[in-house]
């Protein structure tokens with residue numbers, strides 16, 4: 001027979017609240033996805049994101065703090081564009097290619113205003129991708145991240 005769980009003391013209010021909004025940047029969410037969700041170590045995750053391990057650690061610490069606040073205060077988490085991660089788009093009407101930061105949705109072509117555009121990087125950092133457990137492992141191809149320096 002399974003043993004009964006021992007009670008634990010908590011000092012937080014666990015009733016659901018109607019909260020506001022906590023903003024998480026795309027690079028913070030990506031760090032959490034790689035390290036906490038996919039279980040990749042910080043050295044490899046930093047390499048995937050094109051940042052140093054101390055920088056990844058800093059991003060991750062801030063992300064976890066914000067997620068904690070969001071849970072405690074019942075906030076919705078809003079993903080905003082990070083400074084470091086860009087997506088690459090192509091216009092299929094005029095062939096124009098450009099980088100676009102996260103959080104802007106699918107853009108129209110800045111050159112000819114066509115909406116016949118598509119993302120041409122691998123989407124490794126795609127926000128909200130429904131990838132499986134092993135997704136993103138083992139393949140170094142087509143990294144979509146670009147640092148914006």
Ligand SMILES: [Zn+2]
Pocket residue numbers: 091092093094095096109110111112113114
């Ligand atoms: Zn175009």
